[in-house]
Amino acid sequence: MKPTISTETQQEALAAAKATQKPGQTKEQTKLIAQGIEKGIAEYKKLLKAKARERDKARKQQLKAKTRTVNDIVNLDDADEIIDSQSQFTIATWGAIALLLLSWAGFAAYFFMT
Numbered sequence: 001m002k003p004t005i006s007t008e009t010q011q012e013a014l015a016a017a018k019a020t021q022k023p024g025q026t027k028e029q030t031k032l033i034a035q036g037i038e039k040g041i042a043e044y045k046k047l048l049k050a051k052a053r054e055r056d057k058a059r060k061q062q063l064k065a066k067t068r069t070v071n072d073i074v075n076l077d078d079a080d081e082i083i084d085s086q087s088q089f090t091i092a093t094w095g096a097i098a099l100l101l102l103s104w105a106g107f108a109a110y111f112f113m114t
Contacts, residue, residue: 005038005041005042009038009041009042010034010038012037012041013034013035013037013038013041014030014031014034016034016037017030017031017033017034017037018030020033021033
């Protein structure tokens, strides 16, 4: 698969080749130099695209990790709320405890009075 080289790149390569042309250099030699420059530019663009893909992958992985971390924190907060709600006494529980203590106090008072 031969990479397609844009006309803009070809023109840039030819301009660079003509700018570095030595006296007595033939047009064929200049064209060969321009083709080499084109290949270099194409290779450079491929490397840039590959680096951009890698940066994008890394950015997506960071976003996933950050999302996972946030979700884990939210899940831990939810678990803490469930544990807290299970460990908290309700009004009915406190009422039952108060009645139990009152009955024990009454029993102790009766026991020590007699």
